[in-house]
Amino acid sequence: MKTNHFLVVIFLMSILCVANISCKKDSSPGSNEVFIQDNSYNPSSITVKSGTTVTWTNKGSGQHTVSSDGSGPLNSGTLNANQTYSFTTGTTGTYTYHCNFHSEMHGTLVVN
Numbered sequence: 654m655k656t657n658h659f660l661v662v663i664f665l666m667s668i669l670c671v672a673n674i675s676c677k678k679d680s681s682p683g684s685n686e687v688f689i690q691d692n693s694y695n696p697s698s699i700t701v702k703s704g705t706t707v708t709w710t711n712k713g714s715g716q717h718t719v720s721s722d723g724s725g726p727l728n729s730g731t732l733n734a735n736q737t738y739s740f741t742t743g744t745t746g747t748y749t750y751h752c753n754f755h756s757e758m759h760g761t762l763v764v765n
């Protein structure tokens with residue numbers, strides 16, 4: 654009986670551990686990733702080498718876009734919750750972008 658209780662405790666602890674790891678993984682973007690959260694880009698500025706594919710993921714519940722300021726190359730269209738937009742960088746430079754729905758949302762992609 655004591656052994657059973659011990660095993661149950663170990664089992665529950667391992668579940669909590671796995672849940673915790675997946676939570677952490679979910680809450681921070683990788684090196685070539687930007688998370689769109691309500692209502693900001695995380696990170697707001699990302700620097701990558703030319704040829705890198707950067708992926709934006711809408712982690713919020715509302716709709717957002719990744720849209721270049723001026724005539725830049727970023728154009729995600731409307732991203733619903735959990736949708737992603739990928740862009741493979743080319744020419745080096747600094748590319749600023751915004752969300753078409755939220756004027757306070759601004760981000761920067763630096764390609765070097």
Ligand SMILES: [Cu+2]
Binds near residue numbers: 692718
């Ligand atoms: Cu937005």
